[in-house]
Amino acid sequence: MGRYVIRRLLQMIPVFIGTTFIIFAMVHALGDPVNALFGDKAPSPAVAAQIRDSLGLNDPLWVQYLHYMKGIFTGDLGTTFSGQQVTALLASAYPTTLKLTAVAFTIEVVLGIGLGLLSGLRRGKSVDTLVMVMTLIVISIPVFVIGYVLQYLFGVKWGITNATVGYGAPIGDLILPGFVLASVSLAYVARLTRTTVAENSKADYVRTATAKGLPRWRVVTHHLLRNSLIPVITFLGTDLGALMGGALVTERIFNIQGVGYWLYQGILRQNTPTVVGFVTILVVVYLLANLLVDLLYAVLDPRIRYA
Amino acid sequence: MSTAVSARAKTGDTEEAPLLQVRDLHVEFRTRDGVAKAVNGVNYSVRAGETLAILGESGSGKSVSSQAVMGILDSPPGFVTGGEIMFKGRDLLKLSNEERRKVRGAQMAMVFQDALSSLNPVHTVGTQLGEMYRVHKGSSRKDAKLKAIELMERVGIPGAKERVNQYPHQFSGGMRQRVMIAMALALEPDLIIADEPTTALDVTVQAQVMELLGDLQREYNMGLILITHDLGVVADVADKIAVMYAGRIVETAPVHELYARPAHPYTRGLLDSIPRLDQKGQELYAIKGLPPNLLRIPSGCAFNPRCPMAQDICRSEVPPLHAVTEQDGRALPGRGSACHFWKETLHG
Numbered sequence: 155m156g157r158y159v160i161r162r163l164l165q166m167i168p169v170f171i172g173t174t175f176i177i178f179a180m181v182h183a184l185g186d187p188v189n190a191l192f193g194d195k196a197p198s199p200a201v202a203a204q205i206r207d208s209l210g211l212n213d214p215l216w217v218q219y220l221h222y223m224k225g226i227f228t229g230d231l232g233t234t235f236s237g238q239q240v241t242a243l244l245a246s247a248y249p250t251t252l253k254l255t256a257v258a259f260t261i262e263v264v265l266g267i268g269l270g271l272l273s274g275l276r277r278g279k280s281v282d283t284l285v286m287v288m289t290l291i292v293i294s295i296p297v298f299v300i301g302y303v304l305q306y307l308f309g310v311k312w313g314i315t316n317a318t319v320g321y322g323a324p325i326g327d328l329i330l331p332g333f334v335l336a337s338v339s340l341a342y343v344a345r346l347t348r349t350t351v352a353e354n355s356k357a358d359y360v361r362t363a364t365a366k367g368l369p370r371w372r373v374v375t376h377h378l379l380r381n382s383l384i385p386v387i388t389f390l391g392t393d394l395g396a397l398m399g400g401a402l403v404t405e406r407i408f409n410i411q412g413v414g415y416w417l418y419q420g421i422l423r424q425n426t427p428t429v430v431g432f433v434t435i436l437v438v439v440y441l442l443a444n445l446l447v448d449l450l451y452a453v454l455d456p457r458i459r460y461a
Numbered sequence: 462m463s464t465a466v467s468a469r470a471k472t473g474d475t476e477e478a479p480l481l482q483v484r485d486l487h488v489e490f491r492t493r494d495g496v497a498k499a500v501n502g503v504n505y506s507v508r509a510g511e512t513l514a515i516l517g518e519s520g521s522g523k524s525v526s527s528q529a530v531m532g533i534l535d536s537p538p539g540f541v542t543g544g545e546i547m548f549k550g551r552d553l554l555k556l557s558n559e560e561r562r563k564v565r566g567a568q569m570a571m572v573f574q575d576a577l578s579s580l581n582p583v584h585t586v587g588t589q590l591g592e593m594y595r596v597h598k599g600s601s602r603k604d605a606k607l608k609a610i611e612l613m614e615r616v617g618i619p620g621a622k623e624r625v626n627q628y629p630h631q632f633s634g635g636m637r638q639r640v641m642i643a644m645a646l647a648l649e650p651d652l653i654i655a656d657e658p659t660t661a662l663d664v665t666v667q668a669q670v671m672e673l674l675g676d677l678q679r680e681y682n683m684g685l686i687l688i689t690h691d692l693g694v695v696a697d698v699a700d701k702i703a704v705m706y707a708g709r710i711v712e713t714a715p716v717h718e719l720y721a722r723p724a725h726p727y728t729r730g731l732l733d734s735i736p737r738l739d740q741k742g743q744e745l746y747a748i749k750g751l752p753p754n755l756l757r758i759p760s761g762c763a764f765n766p767r768c769p770m771a772q773d774i775c776r777s778e779v780p781p782l783h784a785v786t787e788q789d790g791r792a793l794p795g796r797g798s799a800c801h802f803w804k805e806t807l808h809g
Contacts, residue, residue, distance in 0.1 A: 356535070358578040364533045365564030365573075366644065368596050375583050376592075455583055456628045 162448070166441050171223075171281035173437045177430050178219050187211070208408075222430065231434075232427030234420075240431040243416055248435065250323045251412035254404070255397050257325065260310050262393070266340040267386065270347025271379060277352050285348070289341035297400070301322075301334040301407040318409040331408040339393045346389055350382040357381070381423030391447025395431055395440030479506040480684040481530070481569075481652055486544035487530050488522070488708075488724065489756075493536060497755040499525040499539070501708040504782070507684040509651065512675075514716070516629035516696035516731070517705035520752050523688045526705075529655045532561045532573050532685075550578065551649065567597050570645035572674075574657040576637035578627040586613070589624035593647035606789065612643040617672060635666035648675060652684040659694055671698055672803050678742045692735060700794055704728050707753050710782065718775045724769045724785045724798035724807040762801070774801050 174362030188202045188211070197205075206212055210221060223233055231240035267457070273285040308330055309317025319327040355378055356358060363377040413432055420428030452458045485797040488500035500522040507513045517523040519710050528534045529541050532553065532721040546553040548569065553561060573579035581589060590612055591605030600608065607623060611623035614640040629637055638658060645653050655674060659667035675698050678685045689695055695702060697714065702719050704712040704727065712725040750767035753759055759766055765775040776802070785796035800806055 358573060358575060359581040360570075361533055361535075362644075363571060363581070365531055365563050365565060365566070365571045366593060366596070368592065369558075371519045371561065372596065380583055381581070456583055456585075457630050 158447070159449070162445050166438075169441060169445060170434070172432050174223070174407065174430060175219055177216060177433045180247045181421075181424060181426045181429050182215055182218075184421075187426065195459040200280065204217070207316075218285060222427070226434070227276065228234050234425050234428050240427045243428065244431060244435060247411065247413050247416050251398060251401050251405070251414065253323055253325070254328050254395070254410060254412060256331060256403055257328045258336040258397055258401075259369055259394060261332055261334040261392075262340045262343055262397075263390065265336075266343025267347050269340075269353055270344040270386075271374075274348040274351025274355065274382075275345070275374070277348075279399075282348070285344060289344050292337050297334065297338060298403050298407060301331075303402055304330060304334055305340065318354040322363075323412075325408060328410075331404050331410060334407070335397060335404040339397065342393075343386060343389065347382060350385055351378060354378055354382045382455070384451065387450055387454060388447060391443050391450070394443040395436065397440060398436055414446070462688055478547075479508045480511075480549065481686075482545075483530060484545040484549040485544045486529060486546065487746065488525050488534065489542050490539050492756075495756045498758060499708050500529065501711055502544070503705070503708070505703050505710065505713070507652065507686055510682045511611055511685055511701070512678065512685040512687060512699045514689060514699035514702045514771055515705060516689060516692065516695065516702055518690055518752050520707075521705040522708040522754060523690075525615070527626065527686060527688055528658060529569075531569065531654060532565060533571070552728055558567065563597075566593060566650070567648045568650050569654065570648070570650040572638075572641050572645045572653060572655040572658045575661045576634070576641045577629060577661075579641060582629060583781070584624050584730040585628055585638070586632070589629075590625075590640070590647060590745075595645065595768045597648055597652060608647070612647055615639070616643040616646070617641075617678075618643075634662050636669060638666075638670050641676070642670070642673060646681075649681055650683065652686070653678070654686045656688045657690070660688070660689075660691070667694065674698070683690040691747060692720075692731060704731070707758050708755065709763065709799060711764065711799045712799075713782070713795065714785075715795050717794070720792070722807055724796065724803045725800045726770050726802075726806055727764050729756075729806060730767075764801070768807065770802050 188205050188209075192202075210218060215222070222232060231244065233239055258328070269285050269289075276282050303316055304441040308314045315330050316327050318413070319331060342450065357378075359381075360373060361376050363373045368376075398413065401410075401412060402417060404410070405414035406411045406418065413436070416428060417432045419425070419431065465479045482719070483503060485498055486503045487498075490497040490499055498561050499520075503526050505513060506513070515523045525534070525539065528539075530546055530548075530553070534541065541554060545552070548564070553564065556644070558566070580586070587609045590609035591600070591602070594600035594605040595602070595610050610625050613625060618624060618636055618711050624632070629640070632640065635787050638661075642658070645655075655672075658674065659670050662670060666773050671694060674685065674687075679682070685698075685700060687695055699716045701715050704709045704719075704725065705720045710736065712723065712728045713718065714724070719728065721733065723732055727748070730746075733746040734748060736745055748767055753763055753766070759776070760775070761776040761778055762768070762771075762780050765771040768775065780801045782797040783803050784797045785793050785798050785803055785807060787793060788804075798806070
């Protein structure tokens with residue numbers, strides 16, 4: 155187990171280098187960041203050359219990359235072209251996004267598994283049909299449509315919540331955006347749970363549990379659900395990273411100044427340090443979440459052994 | 462029907478009320494293709510300390526009838542549509558779900574065929590055994606575990622103290638079946654239903670498991686229903702046999718009499734299809750045809766399309782379970798045959 159964790163952590167190094175380099179190169183390929191910095195108004199060539207020189211943009215790509223990596227390992231993710239420390243940006247943006255993701259993830263887990271269990275246990279009944287139709291609708295509509303519609307209905311028309319998220323991103327304000335962010339994943343979780351519950355409810359060990367005279371609720375939670383959740387947890391783990399990345403759209407809609415907001419700004423202004431910095435952290439979070447899921451997998455299913 | 466009743470009366474159940482008495486049990490499965498009549502008026506009884514073997518092919522209704530007794534029928538699509546299941550003086554079919562649940566596991570327990578799939582893969586053996594005490598007796602976690610170890614030792618699992626924390630997949634097939642038996646035994650039920658308990662096991666292990674079941678049954682004076690398709694398994698253990706075909710009992714007899722002198726053409730066919738050493742080199746006998754489709758059970762005797770003795774009456778009239786007698790009219794206690802030509806089958 156310990157060796158497995160160490161090996162997995164070591165595997166992260168090439169993945170980390172690979173992803174950062176790809177992002178670095180892609181942002182570089184977008185075009186000249188100095189021009190982007192000035193927007194519509196073209197800078198004078200002399201000024202542009204000076205900025206380029208001071209930011210080291212005249213060096214070959216790999217030199218720039220090495221330079222950047224050296225910075226990362228000394229805790230310096232660089233500065234944006236406007237002079238802000240990327241680390242400071244990260245520190246202000248990530249907590250907000252983490253909070254949003256946590257809200258979304260909770261909604262996804264509770265509602266997704268709950269609805270899936272309900273519909274899996276009552277297969278073919280009206281509850282099941284309702285859940286199936288609703289989830290299909292949610293999956294087929296783009297997130298930004300759901301987002302704007304719900305924002306309009308709840309935030310503007312009925313005034314139940316704030317239409318946008320206020321300063322400091324209080325939890326109350328994050329429930330609606332969290333729901334929007336979770337919506338598609340929630341639908342997938344519900345469907346996946348339904349399938350595995352329906353499948354496992356015919357399993358021999360569930361019949362054994364009933365034959366033992368266990369109350370229905372215990373049969374469902376201890377025997378049926380416990381086994382059915384194994385594939386669901388796998389999905390949830392990989393989805394955690396996707397949620398943080400997917401927050402980009404939701405954050406735009408609800409004006410949340412989180413990772414998505416800054417990433418969007420960074421790409422718009424071709425700001426390499428910002429983009430690479432934010433994506434790097436996303437990658438690390440994603441890798442760690444995956445590792446966590448794989449470890450959890452062994453806890454849930456004792457037949458799995460790590461070698 | 463009157464002959465059917467008299468046949469049952471002669472089994473000796475009148476002396477004292479049997480532990481379990483199933484009367485005229487009907488079970489059907491309502492599927493998309495129609496109603497499959499899985500059990501069509503089954504009668505049997507088991508007394509304390511007695512072993513009843515129910516013999517039949519797949520689809521004969523032997524498992525379904527016992528699932529109905531246990532109350533674990535997959536419903537829907539399965540429904541008990543008629544009959545009585547008298548257990549210790551109560552009709553189980555009239556109990557509420559909650560009352561029924563308390564009977565399951567505590568007073569009657571079931572041993573399933575494939576212990577690997579019948580045990581939950583994600584819980585330790587100890588947890589699954591201990592669950593019986595936790596739920597039915599409200600024992601603490603610690604007590605339940607101690608009881609589980611005791612049980613495992615009881616059914617002959619070596620190293621129970623260590624193995625109690627292992628998972629089902631870490632056990633061999635025979636040991637897993639012992640765990641299943643231990644689980645059934647946990648609350649010392651009055652009746653154990655074993656549904657093909659040895660089918661998934663090696664022949665040598667089969668004998669051990671059957672022996673264990675037999676020993677435990679004697680020790681606790683339990684009633685045992687042994688469901689099987691294997692004539693060899695039951696010979697040494699069972700007291701009496703009920704042969705099922707297409708949802709009906711076609712023959713009942715004390716075990717050795719059935720082997721010596723079958724009174725139903727189907728039973729005879731089954732016995733003739735056992736390979737025998739003295740018939741080496743000859744072609745093995747097989748009952749022609751296939752078991753009937755339960756959606757369309759043949760009219761009259763369900764066995765008639767496959768029966769070498771079938772006459773017109775077999776296609777029109779369902780034979781009741783006749784009380785079987787000797788040629789001179791002497792009663793044969795416990796014997797019955799649902800064949801119009803039982804006399805010819807037994808004596809001719």
